[in-house]
Amino acid sequence: MVHGRRERVAKCPHCATPHPYTEVKFTAVNDKGWWGLDCCSCSKRFVIQVMNPDESGAAYHIAERHDGAYEGDPAILATAIVQHNLKMNEVRHRFDYGAKPLYVCGEVGENLEQAARAALLAAAGDIQAAYGSAITHCLASNRVPEYEHVVAHVDVPCTCGAGHRATFYAKFAWDGEPQPVDEFLLADVSGADLPETLDGLFSKDEAMSFLHKLAIRWHLTVDRILVTVPFVGHQYLKAAQKLNAWQAVLSLLDPRKSAFVTRSASFTSYKKVLEEVDGLDHRLLAEYGLENKLVAANLRKQDFHAKFYAGMSDTGCEVFSGSANLLKGPSLENMSFRAQSMASFKVKYLDRLGVALPEVEPRCAYFALIRQSEDGRWTCLQQQGSRIAA
Known part of the structure; x- marks a missing residue:
């Protein structure tokens, strides 16, 4: 049984490029071992001593995994290693439904955020089931793109009579553990007049709350x-x-x-x-x-x-x-x-x-869209293009 995971960073002994990795620790027996890998920067081979080398992991390719003590060339052994629990770049989003609303009906001025959340929760069981089926399908297939997001479109009633459509989203759960629907984030409600509201x-x-949303x-x-x-x-x-x-x-x-x-x-x-x-x-x-x-x-x-x-x-x-x-x-x-x-x-x-902005990777062109069809069924389908489009 896994007792814990330790986040560590080892510097390449050749060029000092940091390499983060996760070391797994078990409640009972733990095996000493080591990895051989090619530096992500200089491409030279070096070694990291790591506990439980088969179960521990990293985001980059590990060329060799070995049990036992490392007895090779000490010059290629990483010795500058730190353990940490820092999350300096973690993104933490929480949509504040109690704050001044960003999404307000452009016709009658009604707060659409609370109504959108109520509509989402009313359909939570059906959305969760469609989401779970999509995750199962994606994990079993090697022919689907690695979506970044799952998106849910939910119809929102309003006293204007026209109705609205809310767009919620979450990170697609490639680990097989879908988030509860009440953790989905509100990204848009059609018919809201943002220029007027803001x-x-x-x-x-209020300005900071708007910026957060x-x-x-x-x-x-x-x-x-x-x-x-x-x-x-x-x-x-x-x-x-x-x-x-x-x-x-x-x-x-x-x-x-x-x-x-x-x-x-x-x-x-x-x-x-x-x-x-x-x-x-x-x-x-x-x-x-x-x-x-x-x-x-x-x-x-x-x-x-x-x-x-x-x-x-x-x-x-x-x-x-x-x-x-x-x-x-x-x-x-x-x-x-x-x-x-x-x-x-x-x-x-x-x-x-006049400031040169660094390049960014393009967004994933695909996402998984959950919506209710005309016959009332909730389905999750692969989509390409704008996440806002209904």
């Missing part, structure tokens, strides 16, 4: 997310409060598809409070590849005071902008939202910003 004066709390939306619907602010928090916050402000936004953004632009002093402040509050040296974290990747990208700009947040795709962009920095509080900020073409966004924002 235009006006809002408290910092937009980040959830954009992680499904766009290719890249851009956060551009000169400051995170403000200079009068205590160190723990500054770190909380940073962690609140960093936990919303997947570094694989996001970019964060701020002033040099803001990045320096983050590293300072990280060490002061949590005792973590950012430089040492970077040596082992454990640092936050958005901070490590170091996308700096000094001469700006603009604050805007954007979801970008070739097919179009959504921009939330105004006076609000990344900070909670009761004071009022002016904010607005608009959709525009990528060409327009490039000219009006990216070219003016």
Whole structure:
């Protein structure tokens, strides 16, 4: 029986490139062993001593797995190894249905978020069954693409009489353990007027809540997310409060598809409070590849005071902008939202910003869509294209 899993990182003895891996520990007998692998950077062979070499694992290819003590060339043995429980790049999304609603009926102004959640939960059993069948099929077949997401379309009633369609999603459960339907995230409700809802004066709390909901939306619907602010928090916050402000936004953004632009002093402040509050040296974290990747990208700009947040795709962009920095509080900020073409966004924002954004991998072209057919049955089918389209 597995007693636990230890997250470790070993540096290549040739080039010091960090290689993360998971070491499995059993409650009873544990076997000593070692791996032989080719460095992900310099391609030279090196060795990691690892407990239970057959059951332990890594995201990269392991060329050799051996039981017993390693007795080969000590020069190729990894000796710079750390064990950790850090999750500096973990994305933690939670849709707050109690906060000011983002999705409001454009006709009658009705809050559509609570109604969408009620409709989702009413169909939870049928959706879970369709999802489970899809997972079973995908795990048994080698002819389906590795979806990133499962998407559920749910009809939402409204006093406007027209009705709406909500789009919920979750990471597709390739581990065979589907998430409960009540953990699916709300990414859109048709018929909501976002430009109208997001235009006006809002408290910092409300602006941050809207940003959180937009980040959830954009992680499904766009290719890249851009956060551009000169400051995170403000200079009068205590160190723990500054770190909380940073962690609140960093936990919303997947570094694989996001970019964060701020002033040099803001990045320096983050590293300072990280060490002061949590005792973590950012430089040492970077040596082992454990640092936050958005901070490590170091996308700096000094001469700006603009604050805007954007979801970008070739097919179009959504921009939330105004006076609000990344900070909670009761004071009022002016904010607005608009959709525009990528060409327009490039000219009006990216070219003016003048910061080269790193390349990102393209989104998976396919996803699994759960929806109710005309005969009332809930099915899960492979789809290609926009996640929002009904």
